[in-house]
Amino acid sequence: MNYGHPLEFGTLITPVSAFSGEAVELAVLSERYGYDIVTVREDHDQSELLDPWTLMSWIAGRTERIRVGSSVMSMLAQTPAVAARAAASLDLLSGGRFTLALGSGTAWDARGTHDPAFLGTETAAVEEVIEIIRNMWSSEQGNLRYSGDYYRVEGTPRGPEPAHEVPIWLAGLDQSMLRLIGRESDGWLSSAADMIPGQFAAANQAIDEAARQAGRNPREIRRLVNISGDFRSSRTGFLVGPSNQWIEELLPFVVDEGVGTFILETDDAATMRQFAEEVIPGLRAAADLALPGDLTGGKMRRASVRARRAPGIAYEAVPASIADHVIEPGDVGYGTVRSTYLRGGAPGLVIQPRHTAGVVDAIGFARKHPDLPLGIRSGGHGISGRSTNRDGIVIDLSRLNTIEVLDVEARIVRIEPGARWMDVAAALSEHGWALSSGDYGGVGVGGLATTGGIGFLGREHGLTIDHLRAVEIVLADGTVARASDTENEDLFWAVRGAGANFGIVTAFEFEVDEVAEVGWAQFVMDAGDTADFLQKWGATVEAAPRDTTSFLILGAPRPDEPAIATVMTMVDSADPEVIVQRLQPFADISLLHQQSVQLTTYRAVISNAAGQSNQGQGEPVSRSGFLEHITPEFARSASRLIHSGATHFFQVRSVGGAVSDVDPDATAYAHRSANFSVVAFASRQERLNAHWAELYPHFDGLYLSFETDQDPARIEDAFPPRTLARLRRLKAEYDPNNLFNDNFNVVDTEIWSAS
Missing domain, CATH: 3.40.462.20 (Vanillyl-alcohol Oxidase; Chain A, domain 3)
Structure with a gap:
């Protein structure tokens, strides 16, 4: 059986202290040769081995792309809450590149000696470890209290949250561990010794059965194998011979057993290189022929995550173009996006597009949910706007944050909505320029630049919107339009002061000012x-x-x-x-x-924000x-x-x-x-x-x-009669179904409710 996991390849290196530099260099080579992950062995019985946490951190600092993971870490020798914090910290520092592989290993106590209390119950203890770790990483607020048969946590502060959903892989072949893998793990890590076809298939079947009994899809569990062999030996045997033999012998484990990751166990650079140059491309090609189109499965969320989904959202219908850029209530990282600067929230789905096409698809998805709240967020400081909600959809533009100069002579700059004003000030300062923009550098460009922008340079240089020369905007029907004084002039007029009613601006073009000290x-x-x-x-x-x-x-x-x-x-x-x-x-x-x-400098004044995520609570x-x-x-x-x-x-x-x-x-x-x-x-x-x-x-x-007052009369306060009448005509033209309705909606509520 194949589980649709795209093939990945990694290396397993030995952290011998006498050759510590070589271990790190092998990790760097792994990245250079195109491997997906480098893992580090742990063995308490060998005192000459380096501490795996320290080595993994050093490797993460020396690499840029490759994922870093343990293989296999015995959690019974560590304090789970401390390990959770270490893992999350390493994931954050590496930019979301850490993977945690666990096993029961030897039953050790905190003194480093054998603890007979764990003997025969290691699997149950590992299950508690996983529960503690995931609770430590959760977005729930408050301290963690946990009381199990093997571990107790007495009010330890949660966090930090990792940069991404750190996979937890488990190693083991006994039935109790296989059942735990099916219930809780993100992956089963086995070894070449386990690659006996009948035995491997039986273990897979046990995992799948346990997964289904727990309400999980077996696809949630990646199958990984540590392998080793020899390309040049005169001996014969499994993975002993030329590259094409390796391909032939590994292919059945991809096609029939669903292995998605092979991790090469070697400290030999030549073996590592030959595997990367010959086996990996050959095995990928062979797998594509044997399973055309089957190895493209997307991210499969755990059942525990899916259980926290909000009603009314078609999660499985999220377009493929943005599927990897959404955050659900059960996802790691949800706690950093659920709220805004002042307002607490619990949206059912947060979409973080990376480009204009992603915004188009996000709006298309939102159109299919007309009865749900829709929030549009740039920096998350909106006070009047509902850039968060409960059980609705939020389109978070924070990843659209590019700042570029289009014309030095004319001082024209292009800024995306997710950029923060302190970052804009820093970029403009290099040219001796500035753009008046409120009083707090952590505010996102999008919300302020579609509303007004009353800043510290206002009496001299006007509002932020007064410097706007053009916008790129995605309208409610998904159309991407450009608006300026000569293109879609009515839309450009409306965007400068009531833009949230008409679409999502994905790029602003400003003429900025020369401002010295x-x-x-x-x-x-x-x-x-x-x-x-x-x-x-x-x-x-x-x-x-x-x-x-x-x-x-x-x-x-x-x-x-x-x-x-x-x-x-x-x-x-x-x-x-x-x-x-x-x-x-x-x-x-x-x-x-x-x-x-x-x-x-203006930059120094407006650089007054910290980089933390918004953690607002309540209602401003x-x-x-x-x-x-x-x-x-x-x-x-x-x-x-x-x-x-x-x-x-x-x-x-x-x-x-x-x-x-x-x-x-x-x-x-x-x-x-x-x-x-x-x-x-x-x-x-x-x-x-x-x-x-x-x-x-x-x-x-x-x-x-x-x-924040929700009285409809406030709309008439915000816009004089002639302005409001024009806005309402344009609203009917550009957003007839009132998709963008949650930030000073200009629609005449009496007419709308009667229609």
């Missing part, structure tokens, strides 16, 4: 008289030259302490005298508790509004909100300047006359709304990136 100030100031502070700061901003952009953050004061304001101000100038001149009026607003003023609550001026009346209302404790983060961003130079009808972002953008975060929507009602009359519109 900038002045960057961070002031911590007394805001005890909060209303007075707000009014003075607002007046200072409006009086400042447009090369100066300032953001203000306030929070509820501590009991019996005055409110404290953080003021962040950027001056687009490299002249220290100009910088001081611009900043002095801000410093004079109130008592300074702390100050930091630097002559630096925020309200947003655009403001012409900070009047005394508004300042008093804002002060009451801040001191009520209903908000823990109250931010005002200066806009105006170059932002207001653009005609309100030029883009779907129409609130061009505002000088300020206000946002308040809270833990309770009702309480925040009650206070926000007092501020609401002062606003003219809102910035949809920071608004």
Whole structure:
């Protein structure tokens, strides 16, 4: 029986300490000769052998492509939770190249002596080891507690999660181990001594039967064999002779026994090379002739993973082009993609396309699930947008993150949506350029560049969308379109301010600015008289030259302490005298508790994000509004909100300047006359709304990136009537079935529900 596993080949090297350098060089040669995996032997009975974990780590550091694995590691001599962490760490450091092969081996205790308590029960103990390891790697939050017959884990922190789903292979031939392999293992690792046709077939049958009884498909279990032989010996026997003899003798194990991986056990470079150059291509060709089209099986997820699938998603119908780029709830790595920066989620499927064609196929798959939530994610910082959900589909664009210069003279750059703004700033900085882009470098390009982009260079250089010259966008029907001022002009208009309604932008073309060094100030100031502070700061901003952009953050004061304001101000100038001149009026607003003023780069300022995955929990609550001026009346209302404790983060961003130079009808972002953008975060929507009602009359519109209120009236706040009417006409044209409906959906809900 064949299981459809594509043929793979590896090497098994001996970690003898006297020849440690040679062992590593053999691993490097394995990669050079095209092997898929290099494995390292473990044997507790030979003191001269190197520690396998250390050697595998060293090999991983010396190689780039080849997978690295153990063969075979006796887990009864180790602490499973510690081994799980070591394996995950090695997998992460190697970029997802680690494989773990286990066996019961000799029953050792922690002191390195024989432990009679394990004798005769090694298989049961190994089963507990596997359970602990997989629990350590799971995306579940909280510490692991485990109580078994052989192992206990008392509240050990889970993690880290490996970079990929690390296969766990088991070695063994006794019936109890074969049954365990069928129930739990990702692969059965045997040896040349086991390659007796009748015996091998019987073992395969036992594994398959155990797998089916456990609700698994036997295809989940790869069949691997460690082999050895001699190309030049005058003797005769199995795998003793020329390359064509090896091919003839190994082929039946591929065709009839389903072996998918052969691992050559040798420390001889010449043997390794001949096998790679003659046996591997010959055996592949022979297998293709004997089993045409059968050795192309895709990834088979374990039954335990499939059991966690969400209802209503046709997982088996995921297009082949993206099948290797999806993450399910039971997959390793799900914990890094389930949530966003602030919002917790549990999507049923996360698709991570690598190119525009993959986005087309992802959208096609989503179209077949019209009743499920669909989230579109670039960096995962969307506050208003549902770039995660529960039991729905998420198209995660983080792997589309290329940044390239198209035209140096015209300063035109092409940026994909999954790039982060700190990476964009780094790439542009090499040319002395910058592109205003919010206030946090970890934000993804896609969400911000289809909404607005209120950043630290805004008053001097405008919004991020004001620098947009063209987009490549995948529409709801799968069409790939280019939009600019001369191509699909209506679509280009809509993308700049309401893009999430119309498709997925897979590439942005920006004209960026020449920006040398900038002045960057961070002031911590007394805001005890909060209303007075707000009014003075607002007046200072409006009086400042447009090369100066300032953001203000306030929070509820501590009991019996005055409110404290953080003021962040950027001056687009490299002249220290100009910088001081611009900043002095801000410093004079109130008592300074702390100050930091630097002559630096935009890149340095926006490189303020860590590389960790988003781990948000709960549901963010925020309200947003655009403001012409900070009047005394508004300042008093804002002060009451801040001191009520209903908000823990109250931010005002200066806009105006170059932002207001653009005609309100030029883009779907129409609130061009505002000088300020206000946002308040809270833990309770009702309480925040009650206070926000007092501020609401002062606003003219809102910035949809920071608004979480689901009241349909917020759509009319986000877009003036003429803008909204045009957006709705275009929505009916480009997305008539309302596929993209979960981020400030412009569809008229009354008309839609009646249709």
